[in-house]
Amino acid sequence: MEPLSITIYDLYAFFYSKDEELLKELKKDLYLEGWIRGNRASKEVGFIDFNDGTNFRGIQLVYDKKEIENFNEVSKLKVGSSIRVVGKFTLTPDAKQPFEVHLKYLEVVNECAEDYPLQKKYHTPEFLREIAHLRPRANLFNALFRVRNTLTMAIHHFFQERNFMYVHTPIITGSDAEGAGEVFNVVTGEKRTNEFFGKDAILTVSGQLHVEPFAMSFRDVYTFGPTFRAENSNTPRHASEFWMIEPEMAFANLEDDMHLIEDCIKYCIESVLEHSPLEMEFFNNIVDKSRTLIERLTSIVESEFKKMTYTEAIEVLIKAVKDGHEFENKDIKWGMDLQTEHERYITENIIKGPVFIIDYPKDLKAFYMYLNDDHKTVAACDLLVPYVGELVGGSQREHRYDLLKQKMEQMHLLPELKWYLDLRKYGFTPSAGFGIGFDRLLMYITGVSNIRDVQPYPRSANALKY
Amino acid sequence: MEPLSITIYDLYAFFYSKDEELLKELKKDLYLEGWIRGNRASKEVGFIDFNDGTNFRGIQLVYDKKEIENFNEVSKLKVGSSIRVVGKFTLTPDAKQPFEVHLKYLEVVNECAEDYPLQKKYHTPEFLREIAHLRPRANLFNALFRVRNTLTMAIHHFFQERNFMYVHTPIITGSDAEGAGEVFNVVTGEKRTNEFFGKDAILTVSGQLHVEPFAMSFRDVYTFGPTFRAENSNTPRHASEFWMIEPEMAFANLEDDMHLIEDCIKYCIESVLEHSPLEMEFFNNIVDKSRTLIERLTSIVESEFKKMTYTEAIEVLIKAVKDGHEFENKDIKWGMDLQTEHERYITENIIKGPVFIIDYPKDLKAFYMYLNDDHKTVAACDLLVPYVGELVGGSQREHRYDLLKQKMEQMHLLPELKWYLDLRKYGFTPSAGFGIGFDRLLMYITGVSNIRDVQPYPRSANALKY
Numbered sequence: 001m002e003p004l005s006i007t008i009y010d011l012y013a014f015f016y017s018k019d020e021e022l023l024k025e026l027k028k029d030l031y032l033e034g035w036i037r038g039n040r041a042s043k044e045v046g047f048i049d050f051n052d053g054t055n056f057r058g059i060q061l062v063y064d065k066k067e068i069e070n071f072n073e074v075s076k077l078k079v080g081s082s083i084r085v086v087g088k089f090t091l092t093p094d095a096k097q098p099f100e101v102h103l104k105y106l107e108v109v110n111e112c113a114e115d116y117p118l119q120k121k122y123h124t125p126e127f128l129r130e131i132a133h134l135r136p137r138a139n140l141f142n143a144l145f146r147v148r149n150t151l152t153m154a155i156h157h158f159f160q161e162r163n164f165m166y167v168h169t170p171i172i173t174g175s176d177a178e179g180a181g182e183v184f185n186v187v188t189g190e191k192r193t194n195e196f197f198g199k200d201a202i203l204t205v206s207g208q209l210h211v212e213p214f215a216m217s218f219r220d221v222y223t224f225g226p227t228f229r230a231e232n233s234n235t236p237r238h239a240s241e242f243w244m245i246e247p248e249m250a251f252a253n254l255e256d257d258m259h260l261i262e263d264c265i266k267y268c269i270e271s272v273l274e275h276s277p278l279e280m281e282f283f284n285n286i287v288d289k290s291r292t293l294i295e296r297l298t299s300i301v302e303s304e305f306k307k308m309t310y311t312e313a314i315e316v317l318i319k320a321v322k323d324g325h326e327f328e329n330k331d332i333k334w335g336m337d338l339q340t341e342h343e344r345y346i347t348e349n350i351i352k353g354p355v356f357i358i359d360y361p362k363d364l365k366a367f368y369m370y371l372n373d374d375h376k377t378v379a380a381c382d383l384l385v386p387y388v389g390e391l392v393g394g395s396q397r398e399h400r401y402d403l404l405k406q407k408m409e410q411m412h413l414l415p416e417l418k419w420y421l422d423l424r425k426y427g428f429t430p431s432a433g434f435g436i437g438f439d440r441l442l443m444y445i446t447g448v449s450n451i452r453d454v455q456p457y458p459r460s461a462n463a464l465k466y
Numbered sequence: 467m468e469p470l471s472i473t474i475y476d477l478y479a480f481f482y483s484k485d486e487e488l489l490k491e492l493k494k495d496l497y498l499e500g501w502i503r504g505n506r507a508s509k510e511v512g513f514i515d516f517n518d519g520t521n522f523r524g525i526q527l528v529y530d531k532k533e534i535e536n537f538n539e540v541s542k543l544k545v546g547s548s549i550r551v552v553g554k555f556t557l558t559p560d561a562k563q564p565f566e567v568h569l570k571y572l573e574v575v576n577e578c579a580e581d582y583p584l585q586k587k588y589h590t591p592e593f594l595r596e597i598a599h600l601r602p603r604a605n606l607f608n609a610l611f612r613v614r615n616t617l618t619m620a621i622h623h624f625f626q627e628r629n630f631m632y633v634h635t636p637i638i639t640g641s642d643a644e645g646a647g648e649v650f651n652v653v654t655g656e657k658r659t660n661e662f663f664g665k666d667a668i669l670t671v672s673g674q675l676h677v678e679p680f681a682m683s684f685r686d687v688y689t690f691g692p693t694f695r696a697e698n699s700n701t702p703r704h705a706s707e708f709w710m711i712e713p714e715m716a717f718a719n720l721e722d723d724m725h726l727i728e729d730c731i732k733y734c735i736e737s738v739l740e741h742s743p744l745e746m747e748f749f750n751n752i753v754d755k756s757r758t759l760i761e762r763l764t765s766i767v768e769s770e771f772k773k774m775t776y777t778e779a780i781e782v783l784i785k786a787v788k789d790g791h792e793f794e795n796k797d798i799k800w801g802m803d804l805q806t807e808h809e810r811y812i813t814e815n816i817i818k819g820p821v822f823i824i825d826y827p828k829d830l831k832a833f834y835m836y837l838n839d840d841h842k843t844v845a846a847c848d849l850l851v852p853y854v855g856e857l858v859g860g861s862q863r864e865h866r867y868d869l870l871k872q873k874m875e876q877m878h879l880l881p882e883l884k885w886y887l888d889l890r891k892y893g894f895t896p897s898a899g900f901g902i903g904f905d906r907l908l909m910y911i912t913g914v915s916n917i918r919d920v921q922p923y924p925r926s927a928n929a930l931k932y
Contacts, residue, residue: 007685009629033717034685035893053685053716054629082893109717110865113891133885134892136683145680149631156622163475163520165615170923171637171669171692172650172707174930184638185658186650186669188696192658196650196696196706197930203637203652210923210932214611217602219473219500219519225692226637230654230662240662241638250519251499251575399576419599419932425579426600427501427548457636457676464640464663466676466885 003029003086009054026089033084038120041075056278060100068103079120080112125453132457132466143279144454151442154271155245158264159222167214169207169223175416182230203228207246209420215248222247232461236450240459248433254379254396257432258356261392262305269297272445288447303353310360317342335361343389356381367407370396388444394434469495469552475520492555499550504586507541522744526566534569545586546578591919598923598932609745610920617908620737621711624730625688633680635673635689641882648696669694673712675886681714688713698927702916706925714899720845720862723898724822727858728771735763738911754913769819776826783808801827809855822847833873836862854910860900
């Protein structure tokens with residue numbers, strides 16, 4: 001009988017299926033391909049910690065001198081080597097793992113070199129960052145990149161189920177729309193000129209302006225792609241290249257926006273907990289010092305997101321300073337930008353859960369936000385969550401042509417962005433949207449504190465080795 | 467009774483559901499928001515061609531002088547205006563459309579300005595390209611961007627269902643891996659230096675090299691994101707920014723690769739035909755001159771993809787020249803790069819269907835491809851399809867350290883890409899993958915012949931207005 005060629009993912013799926021037909025399949029000889037994660041042997045018997053990459057959890061291979069021809073060779077095989085094996089599925093009711101595979105045959109595909117940097121021991125994330133081409137094989141990164149995949153698909157499913165249309169907004173753009181400041185320029189030739197496009201070109205800082213025309217055509221849309229900042233700030237939360245999720249809804253106001261944000265965050269957390277349970281258990285037990293990650297995330301899903309105006313937030317902070325709370329920046333006054341310490345105080349000490357801060361002073365926010373009737377604040381919302389501070393920023397857009405034109409003139413955005421202004425003449429509707437930094441959302445959900453660890457090939461100042 | 471707030475998408479879904487409960491809902495007053503696509507009125511009654519963006523097909527609104535207060539105002543409303551309406555769902559068994567909505571109330575949200583460039587008449591794609599912020603409202607582009615969404619999700623579902631893991635490969639890279647030639651440089655500051663990264667940085671031309679380490683960790687992976695070329699070639703098939711789909715499989719050879727390509731292309735076509743039937747009907751009847759688009763695509767799904775070696779292809783072409791076939795380039799000889807005319811001759815005249823050309827001369831292909839035993843050809847495959855020529859390119863990767871090192875040294879890729887070479891020392895396995903230009907696949911499936919029309923904001927030389 002031909003051996004059954006199977007992946008470890010399917011092996012666990014068959015085993016847990018309780019399906020008679022599938023379980024019968026496991027009685028066949030099994031053919032597996034993958035990598036050695038660990039190998040130890042006595043004189044008669046050896047054990048390989050084996051993974052083929054299809055599942056976070058691997059399996060144990062057992063080899064016996066009496067069963068395989070090349071016992072001595074196999075017992076010396078190094079961590080990292082790739083192999084093909086044939087063996088028997090064997091239940092192990094008394095062991096930690098539910099089953100193992102007893103080998104009949106092992107063939108070496110590529111024996112790993114002596115200088116393999118990823119030995120079976122603890123390596124620091126800092127060390128592993130230096131070997132970006134190998135670190136996905138380490139448990140921490142293996143789990144992170146799996147959850148990155150799960151979270152990406154959660155985002156798509158969330159929007160697609162709600163009939164939002166995905167739009168590929170451009171990477172190369174002609175204007176720094178957000179006024180985000182430090183941007184990357186795109187040039188060609190040895191002289192590095194802007195000749196190719198005939199004007200200055202930069203890497204996008206946000207897809208929002210480009211997605212708005214699509215909301216005015218398809219009602220509900222989103223963009224989800226790479227964005228860039230040339231900030232030379234060497235913090236654990238900043239990267240030069242990161243993915244942003246930016247939905248936009250026509251016929252929507254700030255209230256609709258906050259509903260969507262709340263639904264989206266809850267959906268993402270639930271989806272990761274459901275589809276990556278082993279990885280999340282790993283983050284909870286190994287990465288999170290207090291072992292409360294899953295508990296904290298579950299409480300977010302179960303909580304009702306609260307609201308507080310910026311003006312109320314300032315009052316709360318002034319009272320906190322009076323009551324003796326020690327902020328690094330104690331000079332609280334209306335018009336200031338809230339720092340993470342202030343945001344965390346509000347969400348952790350006052351609200352004890354997620355909270356939207358709304359109606360920010362207009363000078364703190366982007367030009368395209370809807371001016372409230374007080375003429376001092378705009379219809380913006382930032383979602384604050386415990387342990388992090390700001391996680392999402394959204395707003396209703398200014399739909400009044402004259403007001404927007406005035407603002408854009410002040411900021412010298414015309415005539416470059418005339419097309420954006422002109423949307424307001426051609427059947428514009430109230431419109432709202434938000435932006436989530438995908439990598440920061442992933443950090444939040446996994447509890448991993450450095451953005452360099454959640455990205456396959458992180459980019460920042462002086463970091464472009466891979 | 468409160469009116470039922472509903473989108474046109476749901477309106478059709480309810481109507482076609484044959485579900486008693488849903489059909490009962492349609493007896494309520496309906497509340498809709500959207501845009502006027504056309505408006506004509508007699509003295510007593512008027513008709514609005516209405517769409518809210520949620521569905522390719524809109525609906526007809528009927529307004530009667532006896533039913534609405536502002537009949538005169540409404541009868542003058544311009545195309546492009548945004549409105550809110552309340553009305554009654556009414557079956558129209560004798561009309562082209564299955565139903566219409568008879569208005570009780572119409573409120574203008576934003577009356578469209580006089581100079582609206584998108585009037586209800588035929589506009590050329592060339593004209594529409596000049597108004598990228600408005601063209602998604604035109605039928606052609608509306609259908610294209612909807613199918614773009616459908617096709618994107620088809621790609622993700624195809625790979626996710628097969629347990630392939632999505633990897634976000636970087637946009638900013640340090641090396642022109644493909645030797646693709648003309649690249650965009652990424653610089654900062656007024657002096658446009660490479661100071662930020664401390665080395666030259668370019669926009670990626672392919673995610674493949676960066677995704678291979680992930681195949682060596684997760685077995686089956688794919689990247690799907692923007693790639694760039696600074697080619698100043700003003701053809702309908704070239705863009706400076708386009709999305710690429712690049713899967714990679716560990717423990718796989720060229721044969722496995724071709725299976726995956728065939729499955730992927732068939733899956734994408736079937737998925738678009740299933741999920742975007744109205745849009746595909748539009749492309750078939752309005753865009754395709756011969757009205758055979760759907761028939762052609764269906765025949766691809768039903769056909770078995772054939773194989774032919776490059777050497778055989780050259781023989782076939784030499785014979786064709788002898789038999790009097792008129793190629794522009796008739797100088798057929800082994801070692802030449804096949805032109806589109808040659809590719810189309812083979813797939814259309816000889817095979818009469820999709821065909822893989824395999825085992826290309828090594829000098830025509832990239833450095834990382836597996837050298838065949840003949841030492842003259844590499845294990846590459848190009849999929850050719852009728853009316854287009856090449857649609858997909860794939861290969862098995864060179865897994866032999868010494869051979870790859872030699873090749874990389876010749877091409878001066880070391881030490882920059884040492885990490886890529888080193889993968890071959892650390893448990894490398896036979897590995898294969900392919901690349902599909904997403905925008906070209908979309909052109910192929912919709913029958914639209916200019917890449918500028920399938921991209922939301924196309925970028926090419928001197929084209930960066932939006």
